[in-house]
Amino acid sequence: MTAYIIRRLLVLPIILIGVTLLIFAMLQVLGPVERSALYVRDIPHSETALDAVIRRYGLDQPFYKQYWYWLVGRVDPETGETVGGVLRGELGYSRTGREPVVDTLKRRIPMTVELAIWSMIPIVFIGIWLGIKAALNHNKWPDQLARVVAILGYSFPTFVFGLLVLLVFYARLGWFPPGRLSTEFSQEILKPGFVNYTQMVSIDSLLNLRFDIFLDSLRHLILPVVTLSYLSWALLLKVTRSSMLEALRQDYVTTARAKGLSEKVVVNRHVRKNALIPVATIAGTTVAALLNGVVITETIFNLPGIGSAAAAAALSLDVLTMLGFALFTAALFILVNLVVDIMYGVLDPRVRLE
Amino acid sequence: MFNKKTGLLVAMIMIFAVLLVACQPETVEVVKEVPVEVTRVITETVTEAGESMEVTRVVTEEVVVTATPEPAAPVSNAAPNPGTYTTITFGDPDTLDPNLAYDTASSGVIMQVMEPLIWYNHKDATSYIPILAMEVPSLDNGLISEDGLTYTFNIRQGVTFQDGGTLEPHDVAYTFWRGLLQSDVNGPQWLWLEPIMGYSTCYDITEGIDPECGLAGDPTAVQAADPDALAAVCEQVKAAVVPDDEAGTVTFNLAQPWGPFLATMAGFSYTLDQEWTMAQGDWDGDCATWQNFYSPGAENSVITDKINGTGPYILDHWTPNEEYVLVANPNYWRAEGDPMWEGGPSGVASIDTVIVKNVNEWGTRFAALQAGDAENVTVPLENYTQVDPLVGEICDYKTDDCVPSDNPDGPLRVWSDLPSVSRDNVFFNFGVATDESGNNPYIGSGQLDGNGIPADFFSDIHVRRGFAACFDYDTFIAEAQNGKGIRNNGPIIQDMLGYNPDGPYFEYNLDVCADELSQAWDGVLPDTGFRVQSAFNTGNTTRQTVGEILQSNLSQVNPNYQVETVGLPWPTFLRSFRAVQLPLAVSGWIEDIHDPHNWVQPFTVGTYAGRQNLPDELLSQFNDLVTAGVLAADPAEREQIYYELQQVYYDTAIQIPLSQALTNRYEQRWVQDWYYRVGQFSSYYYAMSLATE
Structure with a gap:
């Protein structure tokens, strides 16, 4: 197992280089003029602006040179020092983030992680629980209810659902505002007395024993979490249900029942564990997708996570920022x-990680 | 089972119905007809047994009356949080470095924290008030020399920066030296380089070293340039802007007289504290080192995320792409009772905290406005109709008069029809550039064979007039500007010095269009037809509509007249336009300073004239008028010159000027003292307050 994990981790840098190389290569389809869009304002007043920008940022350099400079940095002709270079821990300057790419990632990731953590709770518990209940009550009303909810969940566009709940529960009722915190608390957490251990407000507020801030942050998290989780647990529900139904039809389940085991034991010991393998795959993908940022939810609820930042970078052809996000993703x-592969082994002893 | 399923479905439908109903606008029942029992005493004359007599009866009857509900209690216009003003917009500041800032979002922060030498007098964009200067220079007070080449500013004493430094004349001079020597390609310094240094070829400080512009915008090349030449240019800059700390003055020695000098000063003289700036690691003012700070770009300026000014607000923090927060400067130098302008603000700012949030999603901004969590949000033109039902009063920015709307209890106030200071034009190319073989991708065959146009197609004035007559200006305003636009009849925008409202407009008339085009090119066009491409930058639907209107109307006049609307990515559009490759382009201009020179120069002799390849005789004609206008100090004289220019512009039809957009500002009704000066992109929070009751 350990050797397997080490081998997988060793492959990581190769894959990262492959991904970034691919992005660099794809961007070469656009000429230097197109890629200068990020640096050139609409209606520039200086006729020399465009050429100067292309020269300055090396957009006319060959593709391999640009990639090499990004990877290992380049020598400043004046100072003789090497500047930039991912291998030196510098991802460059994010024009869309107006700060170094590393800082943008550092600042944005906690929000996304916080949202993912809170969303995973209902996604996993409601999704799996409802899926099991639906399967165990096949074609009865809990099953019908679960199916209707699941269909609604994955057929309801996020932006419609998000805007709808925002208009009802914020604009109309004033219960759950968007953003991270209310105005008074958002200034409060910047004061020296409040320690930002994790940059995740809901967790930091607990660690600072500021329950007022904690409650306020929960108030702000409810709508995005509902929006995100509703769509995701619908999928998990469907997969769990199908998987459970399939497991329930297996011979070993019939044998277990024939042996006189109680239904509870049959389900808990023999069905559920076997049914959870495909669920683990879906749950793993869902976690990755959530951690990778959810553009629409972050945009609608004004949450500064990495999804909205990555989208802004892509729309502006902000190459360095896009590469930073690609590395992260x-x-x-x-x-x-x-982690999912390792979980397979835990869930099913027949699966061996050789 | 069926019943349970049905019940489930009904439950789901009910939930959706509740949600939908919750989203409906509130309806207010104003009048209602109700039956009421009424008791009346009636006296009447009756005849009984031939004898008439008067009787009195009490009768009860039911009548239907119109009930008017009790008038609602007046809407409370008290701010829920009178110390805090929240505005939600989109677009983040690019930089806080005042020498580099050249976008509206950056200016929006800088103008609250830093101060210029002089500024606009409240809503009047043509007169000035002193801020860090003691008085506005004029010929009368002797602070402008007779030849218009020297401007002297007496610097105010006793003004401190927020970090504790004291304002001195050398701070002002340092700010100008630094900006001129930075000459960043994306910054505003080109506005100063022409009047102060006389550089109008490269609009870059390196023009003093290499007039061919070979060094412009290239920091590496500048650092490798001859040190003596570099030092000499720096010394020229220092000779042009001279501080005298003892006398308390800064003197500007211009390269040429410059009519818009004070207008430029009002917009671009935000002053740095030299000592503070140096302490951050920026240029130390030494002519031997300036090249290391040349054209840094916003990312390399050490003060791109820091700001220290003398203004009424201090920047509390800026989280890029999220928000910035300003807090009132408790040590602001302006004393209580010393108003900025007549009836203007004085003392410490009335609003303690200003929060400017960056939210791209309109639905989220709208929800915040409805919830009362934002004093003001940016509303896109296409969403005005969504916000209008919430408006309780409609105000006029010129008079400050407000009238109730159809919904007088609405929580919002709208300032309607605020004229923008930008405009799109259609540009004709008089001589399209082609390659050695005479090809150009935008002119098709390059001949009058129905599949293209010759390179000099638009050099024929009948073609230009024909296109101008084929453009439906009203449809453009109705469709592309949602009915909110005002036409311009020349290069200068409405209500500006030199704009002649009585001057002729191009008229939309398809008969005139057909007639003009039939006279062009020796009358062959109706038979041969033409095919021309109208280019715009992709994503700009307004400019796309311009091409489509021309396309539709010209084909209506003659099916052989074909216009193709072509969208190009912005940099490609720019490069092709600059390379004089686009036969017909739709582009625009946003003013930098509120002065007619900032309009006539680019449109008739500068940027656009070059891209249109205007012939020498036309250029010369316009150049004489533009130069006369910028050199004239007397506004009346300038006005006449620009009137004449406007007439030449119409007669020669070098472009089709379209219309300025009109915008609305929506705010909560507890916001007080907001004002609009034409050309001001951001609110000035120092002048504003929030109602407490």
Whole structure:
């Protein structure tokens, strides 16, 4: 097992280089003029602006040179020092984030992680629980209810559902506002007395024993969590239900029942564990997707996570920022897949990680 | 089972119905007809047994009356949080470095925290008030020399920066030196380089070293340039802007007289504290090192995320792409009772905290406005109709008069029809650039064979007039500007010095269009037809509509007249336009300073004239008028010059000027003292307050 994990981790940098190389190569389809869009304002007043920008940012350099400079940095002709270079821990300057790419990632990831953590609770518990209930009550009313809810869940566009709940529960009722915190608390957490341990407000507020801030942050998290989780647990419900139904039809289940085991024991010991393998795959992908940022939910609820930042970078052809996010996403998916593979072994002893 | 399923479905439908009903606008029942029992005493004359007599009876009857509900209690206009003003917009500041800032979002922060030498007098964009200067220079007070080449500013004493430094004349001079020497390609310094240094070829400080512009915008090349030449340019800059700390003055020695000098000063003289700036690691003012700070770009300026000014607000924090927060400067130098302008603000700012949030999603901004969590949000033109039902009063920015709307209890106030200071034009190319073989992708065959146009197609004035007559200006305003636009009849925008409202407009008339085009090119066009491409930058639907209107109307006049609307990515559009490759382009201009020179120069002799390849005789004609206008100090004289220019512009039809957009501002009714000066992109929070009752 350990050797397997180490091998998978060793592949990580190769995959990261492959992903970034691919992005770099794809961007070469656009010429230097198109890629200068990020730096050139509409209606520039200086006729020399465009050429100067292309020269300055090396957009006319060959593709391999640009990639090499991004990877290992380049030598400043004046100072003789090497500047930039991912291998030196510098991802460059994010024009859309107006700060170094590393800082944008550092600042944005906690919000996304916080949202993912809170969303996973209802996604996993409601999704799996309802899926099991539906399967055990096949074609009875809990099953019908679960199916209707699931169909509604994954056929309801996020932006419609998000805007709808925002208009009803914020604009109309004033219960759950968007953003991270209310105005008074958002200034409060910037004061020296409040320690930002994790940059995740709901968790930091607990660690600072500020329950007023904690409650306020929960108030702000409810709508995005509902929006995100509703759509995701519908999928998990459907997969769990199908998987459970399939497991219930297996011979070993019939044998277990024939042996006189109680239904509770049959389900808990023999059915559920076997049915959870495909569920683990879906749950793993869902976690990765949530951690990778959910553009629409973050945009509608004004949450500064990495989804909305990545979307802004892509729309502006902000190459350096896009590469930073690509690195993060690739690493995340590899790690999540690794965790899912390990979980297979835990859930099903027949699966051996050789 | 069936019943349970049905019940489930009904339950789901009910939930949706509740949600939908919750989203409906509230309806207010105003009048209602109700039956009421009424008791009356009636006296009447009756005849009984031939004898008439008067009787009195009490009768009870039911009548239907119109009930008017009790008038609602007046809407409370008290701010829920009178110390805090929240505005939600989109677009983040690019930089806080005042020498580099050249976008409206950056200016929006800088103008609250830093101060210029002079500024606009409240709503009047043509007169000025002193801010960090003691008085506005004029010929009368002797602070402008007779030849118009020297401007002297007496710097105010006793003004402190927020970090504790004291304002001195050398701070002002340092700010100008630094900006001129930075000459960043994306910054506003080109506005100063022409009047102060006389550089109008490269609009870059390196023009003093290489007039061919080979160094412009290239920091590496500048750092490698001859040190003596570099030092010499720096010394020229220092000779042009001279501080005298003892006398308390800063003197500007211009390269040429410059009519818009004070207008430029009002917009671009936000002053840095030299010592503070140096302490951050920026240029130390030494002519031997300036090249290391040349054209840094916003990302390399050490003060791109820091700001220290003398203004009424202090930047509390800026989280890029999320928000910035300003807090009132408790040590602001302006004393209570010393108003900025007549009836204007004085002392410490009335609003303690200003929060400017960046929210791209309109639905989220709208929800915040409805919930009362934002004093003001940016409303896109296409969403005005969504917000209008919430408006309780409609105000006029010129008079400040407000009238109730159809919904007088509405929580919002709208300032309607605020004229923008930008405009799109249609630009004709008089001589399209082609390659060695005479090809150009935008002119088809390059001949009058129905599949293209010759390179000099638009050099024929009948073609230009024909296109101008084929453009439906009203449809453009109705469709592309949602009915909110005002036409311009020349290069200058409405209500500005030099704009002649009585001047002729191009008229939409398809008969005139057909007639003009039939006279063009020796009368062959109706038979041969033409095919021309109208280019715009992709994503700009307004400009796309311009091409489509021309396309529709010209084909209506003659099916052989074909216009193709082509969208190009912005940099490609820009490069092709600059390379004089686009036969017909739709582009626009946003003013930098509120002065007619900022309009006539680019449109008739500068940027656009070059891209249109205007012939020398036309250029010369316009150049004489533009130069006369910028050199004239007397507004009346300038006005006449620009009137004449406007007439030439119409007669020669070098472009089709379209219309300025009109915008609305929506705010909560507890917001007080907001004002609009034409050309001001951001609210000035120091002048504003929030109602407490």
